[in-house]
Amino acid sequence: MKKINCNIIRDILPLYLDDVVCDDTKELVEDHLNICDSCRMEAEILGQNIALPTNRNIKLSDAKVVKKLKNRLFRKKVVVSVISVVVSVAIVIGIYAYMSLTSSYIPYDSANIRIEDDNGELYVSYDGDHLAGTVIVHTEVTIDGEEKDAVIFSYYETLWSRYVEPLFNQSQEESGICGLGDKSEIDRIYYAEFDLDAYLDYCSYSAPTKEWDTEYMIERSEMIWSE
Ligand SMILES: [Zn+2]
Incomplete structure (x- = not known):
């Protein structure tokens, strides 16, 4: 009986950790976790993995990092564009000079x-x-x-x-x-x-x-x- 309960508990653990189960299921899971070490351990491992991305602070700083990265990429793009324009102009002037001086x-x-x-x-x-x-x-x-x-x-x-x-x-x-x-x-x-x-x-x-x-x-x- 205990064996079956463990399998069922592990099936619904992710839903439980996401807090999308009804109160009856919640109670059932919590009762089981109180008496079952292996399921509790499983819940802790799963809980750590799931907890990270739902943390509001981390999400905010993630957004900042992305924004910074975007800004940096944008600046990099502008610099690359300016450099390519300068190089293109230099090449055109070089070609013109070469072609008009080669007489x-x-x-x-x-x-x-x-x-x-x-x-x-x-x-x-x-x-x-x-x-x-x-x-x-x-x-x-x-x-x-x-x-x-x-x-x-x-x-x-x-x-x-x-x-x-x-x-x-x-x-x-x-x-x-x-x-x-x-x-x-x-x-x-x-x-x-x-x-x-x-x-x-x-x-x-x-x-x-x-x-x-x-x-x-x-x-x-x-x-x-x-x-
Ligand atoms: Zn169990």
Whole structure:
């Protein structure tokens, strides 16, 4: 008889501990727990496990912890967002800088690059694509012992002007017209078939300041106009 009672008691112990049983059952359980050590022990173990989450204070502090954790996570998210924006901007600037600084000269093409004379002023015009800029040098060359006034120039493109600008600017109407100077002061015009910009940079930054090596430049240029 006692054995059966223990099994029944253990079946209803959780309900008893949750305080959802009627008074008769409650009395029955309590009477049994008073005389049965093993069921009492079982009730204590179960009671400890169940008591924890129903404790009001613990619940409150749980909520605080969750809130704090949420705040911390939120702050972490904001920091991560700011960092990703900063990194993205830096990457875009880096790509732009790289693409706009990586230049190469546009090879001479008589169909696209023409010297024009406008009332004694010489101009050069460019009709091709991808133009980023112009480098122009006024210098003197010695030809058959005679000093001549020369203009050496070249058009250049950059990775940016070649690959990115066409995406935004479909018309590509930039004509690339540049004034070269008074016709009376120019004997020859050369088109540089090398990276003139890089060469001039090299000359200005090497110490002691290196004079332009006109011969070096002329050798790598094509004469496209002479008086
Ligand atoms: Zn029992």
